[in-house]
Amino acid sequence: MTTRPGSLTESYARERWLTRLLLVPAVAAVVLIATLGVVGRLFPRASLFVVAPEMPFEQAVRTDKDETVFEALRAGTDPNRPIETDDPRLTGGRPLRVRPVTLAVAAGSEHVLQVLLGHGVVLDAAGSARLQCLALRTGRPDLLPVLALVGGEVARDGCAPATGRPVLEGAEAD
Amino acid sequence: MSTFSAAGGTADRATHADPHSGSRPRIHPSLDEGTRWTVLVLLLTAPVWGLILLSIWQSPFPISEAVALFEDAAKQPVSHFVVPETSYYRPLYHLLLLGIWHGAPALDLKLALVKLTHMLPVLVLVVAFVRHLRPRTALDAGLAVVAVAVLLGSPGLRDNLELPLTYTAVGMPCALLVWRLLESERRPWTSPAILALTVVAVGFKEQGLVIVPVVILAAFMRAPGASRSLAAITFVATIAYLATRLAFRAKWPLFEQSMGLGFGTIEPAEAVRRFGSFPLPMYAYNALATMANVLAAEPIGGTFVTTRDLLRGRPLPWELVHAVSSLGLTAIIAWWGTGELRRTWREGWTPERRAVVFLVFAVAACGALSFNYSRDRLGGMAVPFYAGAGFLALRWFASWAIGASGRAWVASAATCLLLAGGWELRALGTLETVRITSERNAREWLMDLPKRRAEFATRPVYRDILESMVPQGTRAGSPRMLRIPSRLQRVILPRP
Numbered sequence: 001m002t003t004r005p006g007s008l009t010e011s012y013a014r015e016r017w018l019t020r021l022l023l024v025p026a027v028a029a030v031v032l033i034a035t036l037g038v039v040g041r042l043f044p045r046a047s048l049f050v051v052a053p054e055m056p057f058e059q060a061v062r063t064d065k066d067e068t069v070f071e072a073l074r075a076g077t078d079p080n081r082p083i084e085t086d087d088p089r090l091t092g093g094r095p096l097r098v099r100p101v102t103l104a105v106a107a108g109s110e111h112v113l114q115v116l117l118g119h120g121v122v123l124d125a126a127g128s129a130r131l132q133c134l135a136l137r138t139g140r141p142d143l144l145p146v147l148a149l150v151g152g153e154v155a156r157d158g159c160a161p162a163t164g165r166p167v168l169e170g171a172e173a174d
Numbered sequence: 175m176s177t178f179s180a181a182g183g184t185a186d187r188a189t190h191a192d193p194h195s196g197s198r199p200r201i202h203p204s205l206d207e208g209t210r211w212t213v214l215v216l217l218l219t220a221p222v223w224g225l226i227l228l229s230i231w232q233s234p235f236p237i238s239e240a241v242a243l244f245e246d247a248a249k250q251p252v253s254h255f256v257v258p259e260t261s262y263y264r265p266l267y268h269l270l271l272l273g274i275w276h277g278a279p280a281l282d283l284k285l286a287l288v289k290l291t292h293m294l295p296v297l298v299l300v301v302a303f304v305r306h307l308r309p310r311t312a313l314d315a316g317l318a319v320v321a322v323a324v325l326l327g328s329p330g331l332r333d334n335l336e337l338p339l340t341y342t343a344v345g346m347p348c349a350l351l352v353w354r355l356l357e358s359e360r361r362p363w364t365s366p367a368i369l370a371l372t373v374v375a376v377g378f379k380e381q382g383l384v385i386v387p388v389v390i391l392a393a394f395m396r397a398p399g400a401s402r403s404l405a406a407i408t409f410v411a412t413i414a415y416l417a418t419r420l421a422f423r424a425k426w427p428l429f430e431q432s433m434g435l436g437f438g439t440i441e442p443a444e445a446v447r448r449f450g451s452f453p454l455p456m457y458a459y460n461a462l463a464t465m466a467n468v469l470a471a472e473p474i475g476g477t478f479v480t481t482r483d484l485l486r487g488r489p490l491p492w493e494l495v496h497a498v499s500s501l502g503l504t505a506i507i508a509w510w511g512t513g514e515l516r517r518t519w520r521e522g523w524t525p526e527r528r529a530v531v532f533l534v535f536a537v538a539a540c541g542a543l544s545f546n547y548s549r550d551r552l553g554g555m556a557v558p559f560y561a562g563a564g565f566l567a568l569r570w571f572a573s574w575a576i577g578a579s580g581r582a583w584v585a586s587a588a589t590c591l592l593l594a595g596g597w598e599l600r601a602l603g604t605l606e607t608v609r610i611t612s613e614r615n616a617r618e619w620l621m622d623l624p625k626r627r628a629e630f631a632t633r634p635v636y637r638d639i640l641e642s643m644v645p646q647g648t649r650a651g652s653p654r655m656l657r658i659p660s661r662l663q664r665v666i667l668p669r670p
Contacts, residue, residue, distance in 0.1 A: 011576050011577070014575070014576045014583065014587075015311075015312075015313050015572075015576055016312070017587065018313060018316070018572050018575065018576065018587060018590060019312045019313045019315070019316040020316075021316075021587055021590050021591040021594065022313075022316030022317060022319065022320055022572075022590055022591075022594045023218070023315075023316045023319060023594075024591065024594070024595075025323075025591075025594045025595040025597075025598035025599075026218055026219065026319045026320075026323065026594070026598055027218075028598070029221065029222060029598050029601070029602055030218065030221045032602075033221045033222070033225065034221065036656060066621060070617055070620055070621065073620070074616075111621065113624075114621055114622070114623070114624045114625060115620050115621050117623070117624045118619065118620045118621060118622070118623035118624055118648070119620050119648060120648070145628050146624045146625070146628065149624060149627055149628060
């Protein structure tokens, strides 16, 4: 159909075109939101919704990468489940399984320690005292106030002195 | 009731070369379709504003500010919030918190009510805004969808969605409802309702004073809902209020918070050192910065972020989206508004012409009230007027485009698409910002909790509230930012 410029028919056609152009972004946004909603329901572990860890959980705890630990905990990592570490400085190179909170104290990972304690780490008074002694042995008395929130501050002379052995060796033994 | 259909507006849609001239009959003048188009616009925009509200509902409260506010509500007497001696004065907000804290029996209910006081105003704002525009044709509906995106994507709204800081989120719908009442036929309850809405807006945050010039000017511009007596009462009450507030001025610091200046920021101490003897230039800069932020999305908090990145040759995509969409819409509003005001001398006032004046004074008032420091949120009270004027200006622009010659038609249609796309991206940016805030709040609870426990060990009320809020703060499944490709993220997500 041919139309004259300025005719009523062309005005109608242009109005319809303009309406479509104005609505395209809103419709696209609705489609995008709906698609992401459906994909999120069907594939909750898809990379769109879950951050791929930058490094293994053990390494993040050991190197005080609190953001990575935070993401791992949000993704369902159990903060109480022992993890394996073989850091030469802490274990003498031997693989040892320790709780993340113990590794955090031994490595002096202050921020990670805060994240772990804020995220459901089970810690009783005896465990807190043991970790406080570990912090003293590794030269990190600054970690004591946070640990002392559970069970109070430990008497410093009640801690066994450093033995020269790797700090994580026997760190979780009663 | 349609505010804008009676005079001008859609009636001006015509195929004419002079954008400011004459009127022709409406192309689709069906008056019965108003409700249908209103519902359609609300449905089409619902995914964005609905998800914004849902994200607020599911978001944890921040540990940093919420606990202290709730502590005040739990232990301070009413008089603490009513005496206007501090530079921040939000008595109704604090009294609302106090009422919820002492009135609701369980913590979950208290927190839910606080969230509702944030969500309901936003819901009222969106619904009342679309009803205010009252689209009556498909084109009107398309324009209203863009106007809702302007409302949602404006920095003034985006920056006011943070829990539990309900201040301006309450004031914005109050301003819109006052505007609606002023443009409606006057009834016995109109003036009391306008006064009550003004008191509520001011009581939640003093930016609510933006409503005052609107009410006073409406009487001079013969808005149907306004009256000289209402204007006089509002004026006298405002003078009395300001006199009371200024009586305590000696206790206020010269500069409250850090402020943007040029391409950087300065702290209050530095500002006192540089401008302490004569602070007016800094105050004027802050005021102009807030006004420019409403109209041009720059500067941000007083800092020329986009300009700086442009000069460095590394503008971020979202900066360009914000700058182009804001400047484009403001230019069209200015073009349309100038023509409307020019015709006022010959033809008298119409709702459209009053909308131009309301916008100008609302933006100016936002600037004046943010003299101490500039933030995006301080432009919030002008946002309903900006989005409303944007709708009217785009409607006029569309009308002009429909009658334009070939190239001008293509260029103006492309402009409409560009603006609609830009503002829709910004509305999505607001949604993502709410989710990021939720994520940040959750992270705060996980990372700062032990530190807070130690820091506030001597404040038992704070500690009790803190401990009782831990489950909501650390609960899994709170809203979080979508992990979309970083290139797309940089287009959508503003990170000043």
